[in-house]
Amino acid sequence: MTMDILTVTPLEGQKLGAKITMPSYTNDPSKLKDEDFNTLKKALLTHSVLIVPNQEELTPESQHALNIRFDPSSAKNYGHKEELFHSSKSILAKDGKCVPRRPEVMMVGNGTFEAGHEGMKEFNLEHPSHKTFHKKLLTEEELAQGLTKFYRWHIDAALYELSPPVVTTLLGLIVPPSDERQKIIYEDTNESIDIAKGATAFASGKVAFDLLSDEEKEFALNTTVVYAPHPYIYINDCKATSDGLTIVSEEPGKEAAFESLPEWEESKVKKLPLVWTNPETGNHHLQVHGCCVYQLVDARTGKTIAELKEARETVHKMMRPAIGPDNVYCHPWTQGDLCIFHNRGVIHSVTGELDPEEKRLMHQCNIASGSDPVVAL
Known part of the structure; x- marks a missing residue:
């Protein structure tokens, strides 16, 4: 059933997150009427992570416009300077490729894609894996058992010169089947979380x-x-x-x-x-x-x-309780999900181990803000 107004439904059993049902007059969140957009923005700041289903047709232009609408002060460039983001000396170098006509939107994921997507020639994406970044790696036996880790908990931000984006939007275009499961393990407590393969994990600040x-x-x-x-x-x-x-x-x-x-x-x-x-x-x-x-x-x-x-x-000691199994929301992607998250209210992490030939394609947008976050006492 369609509604004339946007509706917000908190995710059951989670400490953060809500599902958004779009109003009948548009399925493009960048084109919401002011009243509905204000509801969306309030929901974002209240629930931190919003899931908007059925957004397969959302264009890079609309995704970029949506980000700008959340923060009109944002500069019209990606949250990082592109020459530094793609530097061969940066840990981010392999993390994505820009949409040519809308470079503020990055393509992230895994696998080889034929020419034609958003004006691209054939291109390859690599899903981040703990195998390239963690000091202690899972064994081949553990990987065969479907074990995985949080890759890197982070805020989307250049953390040099540019101010952290207020919001990140992440659109799932090609995603692993939701019935494929993996398990995140906690080495310090022997706890675990069962997740959908390739889930994105969120923890509340x-x-x-x-x-x-x-x-x-x-x-x-x-x-x-x-x-x-x-x-x-x-x-x-x-x-x-x-x-x-x-x-x-x-x-x-x-x-x-x-x-x-x-x-x-x-x-x-x-x-x-x-x-x-x-x-x-x-x-x-x-x-x-x-x-x-x-x-x-x-x-x-x-x-x-x-x-x-x-x-x-010190930072590890203070943040560790927030990523415990009871506090983390791991979003199980369905094709067409648009995830909007308050980049100044949560940290997030890639999860999952994907084979090189498995395909995953997401459009990600975050834009440097016009000012730094503050603390009000």
């Missing part, structure tokens, strides 16, 4: 903050995260912890020397609050990209609290 002790909340509210310059190049040779939350600090360190990085300026290094305030709910969200952390600084005095190794360990 609000839940992360709420799970802190009173002392930790006070610390978080008064801490600034300093990110490394060109952080994805800085950590290109590093390996992640087994839960994908941060980087394993090794001796000698594998981080790139600052003098070997592309040209950078101190004024463009990102220094962001550890806690961001939700503009709709007023809730505090613990928001940090643990893999790119360089230092933690006291926001009141400017004094360094923790250098690289300790900063990673």
